[in-house]
Amino acid sequence: MGHAVVVEPNEKFYPPVHEAEQAARAAGAGLHDAEVDCTLPGQVAALEDDTENTVVASAGLATGVGLEEVDRHRTRLATAATTGGALLALLDGDRTSGPTSRYDEDVLVDLRERTARQHERVTAAQVTTDALRATEEQRIEAERVAAEEEARRVAEEAARQADEARRAEEAREADAARQAARAASAASAPASGGSGGSAASGGSGGSGGGSVFYQNCDAVRAAGAAPLLVGQPGYARKLDRDGDGVACE
Structure with a gap:
């Protein structure tokens, strides 16, 4: 059921075939079965499901997630955009031959509108995700610069402390030398009050x-x-x- 379509002119068999086609369409059977991947309704339904999952997942990204995770979602969005674009091209193409020739015009219009909506959602999500990637690049660069600046500050502080320690050690050595000189001078000084002497x-x-x-x-x-x-x-x-x-x- 649902695999027969009306081919005009078809005066002899038109009524029963048309009735069968409409019944299949109403029941979502055959060519109208959205659960069958090879049908146009099935492809559009699959696109809707994939777009929903992909767009919702990308919307959950936030600053700090990292470039690898952002790029993973960008790849998924790109795949969905490619699929949607291909379906749009098919639905906008020649409807007198190929897969589209087996569906009524109103069915194709509905499928085309549904596909366009999903394609627009994916395109908007791509813009948002691309902007987030740019933000992530700036954040990572800022963190790199900050880390380098912190490393430079730590190195300068270590050098300053080492210089202060060196100066303090030199001061201690100089003070020790003075103390030794005073001790040596005191030891060699003549005793006061000695007898005689012409000093x-x-x-x-x-x-x-x-x-x-x-x-x-x-x-x-x-x-x-x-x-x-x-x-x-x-x-x-x-x-x-x-x-x-x-x-x-």
Whole structure:
């Protein structure tokens, strides 16, 4: 049932064949069976089902889903668009031959309208998905740049901390050297109040004794005597600004 169609002119058998065709159409049998893939109604019904699933799935995509997932849906949409486009071309083509010649005009018009609706849905979903892909590309690039910037910041911070540690270590070493110099100077200084001796004061308090006198640190350096330790000839408290026992450092 449903595989016979009216062929005009067909005056002798027209009534029973036409009646059978209409019955098949009403019952969705034969050529009108939407469950049969090789019929036009079946192809349009399959397109509707596939479009519904594909469009709904793509509509659920959101920023952050990743390019791979977006491209998977774009491929499905492209397939649906190709199928819909092929059906539209068939339904818009010559209806006097081929598969379309076996259906009434009103049936073909209905199938064509249904196919066009699905094709439009797929096309709109493609536009949306393409826009989402562009957004994903921008997001991924922004994350890459941010990661590189963070890595640069971390490296700079590590270098800064290493430099501070180096400077702190140098300061500790310099302080240890000064402490050692003061200890050595104190150990070699002559005891005060000794008998005899012709040491003459170098002028201002805290001098190192003897007749050596320097007007300032420039004079000490010019004489090649810098630095002066407390107790050494020429040492004077005025030359030791920080009072650590080492003058003209």
